[in-house]
Amino acid sequence: MARMPPAVNREGVCAMRKQIDQVLEAVDVACRKVERRGEDVTLIAVSKTFDADAICPALEAGHRVFGENRVQESQGKWPELRAEFSDVELHLIGPLQSNKSADAVELFDVIHTVDREKIAKALAGEMKKQGKTPKLFVQVNTGEEPQKAGIAPKEAVAFVQRCRDEHGLEIEGLMCIPPADENPGPHFELLRKLADEADVNGLSMGMSGDYQVAVQFGATHVRVGSAIFGVRDYPA
Numbered sequence: 001m002a003r004m005p006p007a008v009n010r011e012g013v014c015a016m017r018k019q020i021d022q023v024l025e026a027v028d029v030a031c032r033k034v035e036r037r038g039e040d041v042t043l044i045a046v047s048k049t050f051d052a053d054a055i056c057p058a059l060e061a062g063h064r065v066f067g068e069n070r071v072q073e074s075q076g077k078w079p080e081l082r083a084e085f086s087d088v089e090l091h092l093i094g095p096l097q098s099n100k101s102a103d104a105v106e107l108f109d110v111i112h113t114v115d116r117e118k119i120a121k122a123l124a125g126e127m128k129k130q131g132k133t134p135k136l137f138v139q140v141n142t143g144e145e146p147q148k149a150g151i152a153p154k155e156a157v158a159f160v161q162r163c164r165d166e167h168g169l170e171i172e173g174l175m176c177i178p179p180a181d182e183n184p185g186p187h188f189e190l191l192r193k194l195a196d197e198a199d200v201n202g203l204s205m206g207m208s209g210d211y212q213v214a215v216q217f218g219a220t221h222v223r224v225g226s227a228i229f230g231v232r233d234y235p236a
């Protein structure tokens with residue numbers, strides 16, 4: 001007799017579908033205000049700190065685009081989940097060390113945190129070696145916060161150009177995390193202006209607290225964690 005597949009927690013899946021639909025609905029509302037189309041915004045469900053059991057309902061509910069901020073944590077859960085859901089698209093949204101670039105290129109489809117020469121070079125080398133081409137975003141430290149990753153705004157356009165010219169990297173867009181205690185609007189606006197100057201289309205901006213604002217400023221990718229998975233037990 002065929003073995004029974006593992007039981008799917010129907011209630012959990014329905015609750016998760018509802019959470020995701022609420023966010024998608026809010027994205028649509030924000031889009032309509034500025035005459036954009038909801039399908040032009042990609043919802044990245046940020047599953048950092050949540051284990052495979054917690055992520056499974058989102059996969060069962062049909063969502064496929066996920067974000068993680070640590071390479072090592074992702075290696076512990078995604079290869080297995082991917083074996084079951086092969087069409088997952090995985091985004092790295094956390095800082096990247098160059099000694100982790102081989103693992104990052106192997107595991108992620110999109111990397112949002114290219115922010116310095118050393119990383120650009122390491123990624124270019126790994127991509128060639130592995131014959132893989134994850135999409136790349138350049139992270140910009142729009143608030144110029146010393147503790148935060150990202151390239152300074154005034155260096156961002158030239159850096160994108162160097163990624164192209166010196167490292168042969170195609171850059172999809174820019175990413176930012178505005179300072180926690182500031183109105184995010186001006187930061188989103190700055191990122192959009194820099195993206196125009198750098199001639200890239202992607203704008204990775206907006207989290208649970210401000211993704212609707214980000215959409216109104218042109219976000220193409222919103223990174224939403226707690227509004228989908230609930231409050232994290234411990235900081236990422």
Ligand SMILES: *Cc1c(COP(=O)(O)O)cnc(C)c1O
Nearest residue numbers: 046069093207208223224225226
């Ligand atoms: C954790 C994280 C998010 C999601 O944050 P929420 O407030 O839970 O939506 C988005 N972007 C980055 C870079 C993160 O580290």
